[in-house]
Amino acid sequence: MNHTIIFQPSGRRGLVPEDTTILDAARRLGVGIEAVCGEQLVCGKCRVKIMEGSFPKEGITSSMAHLSGLDEKEIKVLKRKDSDENLRLACSTRIKGDVLVFVPEASRTGKQVVSKAAGKIRVSLKPAVRKFYVELPHPSLDDPLGDFERLEQALEEAHGLKKLRIDFRALQRLPDVLRRSDWKVTVTVWQKAEIIRVEAGKVETNIGLAVDIGTTTCAGYLTDLNTGEVIATESMMNPQVRYGEDVMSRITYCMLNEETGLRELQQTIIEGLNAMAKQASHKAGFTPEDISEMTLVGNTAMHHILLGINPEHMGVAPFTPALHQSVDIKADRFGIHILPAGNIHVLPIEAGFVGADNVGCLIADVPHKRKEITLLVDIGTNGELVLGNRDKLISCSCATGPALEGAQIEFGMRAAPGAIERVKIDPETKEPAYKVIGSNRWSDGEANMQAKGICGSAIIDVIAEMFRAGILRKNGQINMECDSKRVRKGEKGVAEYVLAWRHETSIDQDIVVNQKDVRAIQLAKGALYSGCLIMMRRLGLTQFDRLAVAGAFGSHIDKVAAMIIGMFPDCDLKKVKYIGNAAGDGARIALLNVDKRKEANEIARKVEYVELALEEDFNDRFGEAMQFPHMFDPFPHLAGILPPEVLNIEQHV
């Protein structure tokens, strides 16, 4: 039995089978509803308002109702925030009749502001895929050698290529192409070993696509393999976002939907990659078939899901990945629509929590070739740290959780229009000023800024500013003694600071930062900081020479704000370098140079992984690092910005 569902305000409508959840119906109809926790009934982000259609409650029995009833868990999640009795969680409400559903703005997925532009990279050109033009002697009755062997001989004579194989898809076209082109052809050769394409006449175009699959954002760089130049950049949301925003909720989705979950997620990213290949190639005037190779980086979960490998075992101790080394797979076996005989090269991964994205950072930033000690920090949903130099490198993964990216935060959201991205607080008045993505002006507490929530960079900002303004104590407690109407007790008596008044927002509520949000950030930064400390101790270091901050998110963080909250140990801010989307740079480098692939495999195995949880004093170090900026460590480089006593430094009289 099918029922009609209509979504407002988009107006999308469709027929769905009985017992479909509202969230699944939304996915089918292309309506974006936030699903942060992966249908775990935890985040409550997917709440929708039932405008028409009843569900079982007083006076309405199950058989009369248009929707399934509420269970205790849903009631608990809903009660946390709302008393509107027509609100339901889209993930757990099943359709039993015709319904009209309103998706509140707070529950809508926005189009993320993607900023993974291609940076400048330096790499010598030695791509895996090369093209060779060759002219063949015509066959005759005296010389009836087969087409492939004839081509093989000509390639050896003209280009010294030996013992080549030919992919059967190239072979299928070989006889016709040779004869059509009067035996003058251009051959695409992969790894000096295999012919993957034969084209008539002389063809110089040789392009590849490097892709960084982020948990949230994917960036593709269509690259000219003859020049190394990026000829088209294509960014998109990772379409898996609709199955959950963070890695764990996607892994959970795979586990809960044993038969189909993994396949569904894999198919979703493959379709995304196909769309990306199509758009990027069209933008540059080519077809996807012209793309001879694709290189990919991503964290271990993205890596496993892309390859169709159950990621669940990486989520439990001892966190072993399915494999470390890089993988080459024929595009056609994988459903990727580039040159069918072309390869997908997936970079190696270091450990269960240190993925191919990190390997990409390494071959881009090359700490393993430097004399100086580098601390490389890649902040995503997990924080990945690498410390060392050409003598030794160690890595670890910090369970920062998604808080730094705005999840687990009451009003947290992705960097999308409507998100508050910068915050200043006047230490005297405790009044804030903020900027919203999509607008250039600072708030004044009066104008409607159409604010919708707080994204990652602003969360760092607001916590740092609250601390600097004395609204937060060193231990993270909100100081209720502050003389400001913005500091108050909210629902259930939880302390909070009002960042935007209801009239400034588009969601018809005050946007606040509460004690729980602060704790979430403290946990995240504590994990990062204690990771840094343990790594430094492991190498016997008290300081480092460079702090390389990678990641699109990283490049939006205010250096000073990050140091104020103590995301990393004290250092000269001049030593802090934003290296941009180094993971994506690594994918481009691997596309352009096969030696770098070898280097990637070597370095992936050489980096020593430190399992933080195995350190005996991990909990103590973690606890100390929860404080702003740290319980004991001195932060001399913040002198003048914060009072000496919170910086654990001697006061200069």
Added chain:
Amino acid sequence: MNHTIIFQPSGRRGLVPEDTTILDAARRLGVGIEAVCGEQLVCGKCRVKIMEGSFPKEGITSSMAHLSGLDEKEIKVLKRKDSDENLRLACSTRIKGDVLVFVPEASRTGKQVVSKAAGKIRVSLKPAVRKFYVELPHPSLDDPLGDFERLEQALEEAHGLKKLRIDFRALQRLPDVLRRSDWKVTVTVWQKAEIIRVEAGKVETNIGLAVDIGTTTCAGYLTDLNTGEVIATESMMNPQVRYGEDVMSRITYCMLNEETGLRELQQTIIEGLNAMAKQASHKAGFTPEDISEMTLVGNTAMHHILLGINPEHMGVAPFTPALHQSVDIKADRFGIHILPAGNIHVLPIEAGFVGADNVGCLIADVPHKRKEITLLVDIGTNGELVLGNRDKLISCSCATGPALEGAQIEFGMRAAPGAIERVKIDPETKEPAYKVIGSNRWSDGEANMQAKGICGSAIIDVIAEMFRAGILRKNGQINMECDSKRVRKGEKGVAEYVLAWRHETSIDQDIVVNQKDVRAIQLAKGALYSGCLIMMRRLGLTQFDRLAVAGAFGSHIDKVAAMIIGMFPDCDLKKVKYIGNAAGDGARIALLNVDKRKEANEIARKVEYVELALEEDFNDRFGEAMQFPHMFDPFPHLAGILPPEVLNIEQHV
């Protein structure tokens, strides 16, 4: 617009779009209609009788008709034999309205008697695919090495396997299988290089499938790779037969249907192979996924079509194939449903007309390792000859045409029930006796034998017997001076010999052998004989030590009859060996021993191909070889069977 078509006597019916040919409609509805010439309007085998439904003729205009009109070519082909004005050629008649069509028995495809049983082969076991049982140390937080690398280490320690790759399909299952089996697994390794399957626990079953793709018949041998034993044999008609019986008509079909023809033919054989793999594996109690590898032989056209390579260029001078060397393709890329990561190994081919089937014969009969001179004759639609020994081997292809297999013969048919398979003629009375497939008794000229036509072995028999009985002269002419009512002038005054009277047949006609049939056999045997002569001359030989006759067809030929008509030069009949389906044996040998694959590639390139058409005196030698048994060559070994004067030998007084 769709029309209903009903086929009689099968009663199959269905809706087909306007302008579908009757032949295509039959294919769709699974009705077998002979299509020997590949829709070339030459053979006339596909004639059907229109029972209901009109076509444009006197009194019926095109717009009223249910079928397309006759063109001159169709009229010409039809007139050759029939005057029934409701007969049409199924291949060229298009459906324009509802029709009822009767398929006469002579036009029906019968189920061929397939006899490609697996012979005994001797080969040491060294298969490409091997299984290895291994127990892995459990991972721990101290040892969180990835699953694949862990497996790699264990395989190196336990079995000395090094530098293995893993196919991504095996990788996908690796983490789950390892954990489910308590880290005890059996790994399937291809060519000591790549892991293609991981199974829980200890598994010994290791099977492969060797297939001989004949133009008419395919034979599959499911083989235990641990013992070399054939555990199931599966035979089938090559399903491409419905696109034309001989190689040239299939190539023509590809050429005429440029966009889809090749793909259609390829898909047809792939589906056939899938059915074969399924049946064979089920027969032995396995699933098709248990088949770890498939080896394939076939002539060059079957080879190219299977691989999806346009075969048309091989059909025109200088007859170059797309490639010689063997090919390995992942089953899943090819749509073959065995182990998806398993390989399809297609054996190499020698030249445009000497295919992988011949290479199969070579590695089975190993003339290249013998001291004696072997003449290897593989009679199919083409005759393929190899001559020589361990010092040198040469090969050639003789355009025997399909006459020896019963095509191009007025009453020729495949070896199917109803086919006459053995013939004797009394030299005195000129009365024949024959046997029909499906019955054990000899004909007596009276009983209805349900005879339908003459298959290949009987054609050799009847021509030999006609010659022996004086019905044929040495030059092949039918001797009209014979005193027998069976020797007569037939239609259009063509001389013929009545083999079966109308009342003995199921087709309501006399079955005759006419002058044109004799000429067709003379051409075929002349091609074969002159090929032998030219090859022997090339090697400076006047005789050979062994005559190895390969092929399922070859093994049905009567040795004496073959020598009487002069299919090959005179020799001691004891030297003639039937080596059975040597091509299929070769496929099995390649499945069981990788060194034999190497040998196959080497021998394929080492055999020197002789292009007979390039020999200056080819036409003269061919002309001489047209006579029975030969114009000049003596046939001492037939002394006593034929009179000395026709054997070109001195009479012993």
